[in-house]
Amino acid sequence: MSQVHRLPSPNINPENKAFWDAAEDNRFILKFCNSCKEPHYYPRTICPHCGSNDTTWVESKGLGEIYSYTVMRRGVEVPFAMAYVRLNEGISVLTHLTNCDFDAIRIGQKVKVVFEETQDGAKTHLFEPI
Template sequence: MNSPVKYPAPQGNPETKAFWDAASEGKLLIKRCQACGEAHYFPRTLCPFCFSDQTVWEESKGEGEIYSFSLMRKSATGPYAIGYVTLKEGPSVLTNFVDCDFAALKIGQKVKVVFKPSDGGAPLPFFTVV
């Protein structure tokens, strides 16, 4: 009998608290730099493009498309797929794909964020096929 996957709880810090609080409400946050206008993920105070500290939280629609992926067929926990999703807002997110047929994944395929419970912490964002 298969038991549900247990995801480890994220280890937050003051810089990412708003991100994990929003995840608890089913919202995916990204940061946008007010100096250069670029959006980025994983949210952090300094913009990775211009190094400004003029960044603000922005709610992502959680929609995007698969940029790249890799299917792991053999693992101690069973098959899984990881890859990059390019969000509609621009940033790319490294993620696991869940609740879908891994063999049917395709580059360019539309996906959306889903949150899965962690083991005693905030839920974690993953992506599934639309």
């Protein structure tokens, strides 16, 4: 058996399909609102800031820093770390952390997006220290 935490599969629907299609190509994209000029995450058709449906996809470099995190060690098969990552675009993403020593994680640490396969083979985004 693998000693890697099994990532949950994405819940794909028409509103977020482009996001998961991009993940398959190791690309991280965000929704951007043409009315209020703000990006948002998770991907939605209707802007959560102003209610406009004039939103479009934009490429993100997937760079940011750890805003908050927790390491799950009890009651799980394999320990894993989750974090809120504050993207350089100014919005937060709830995500798994990977390729790091869980005891060395710190708030403010710079991270970048990476992609790994989930339980059913679809890729999802995680973040690793730079």
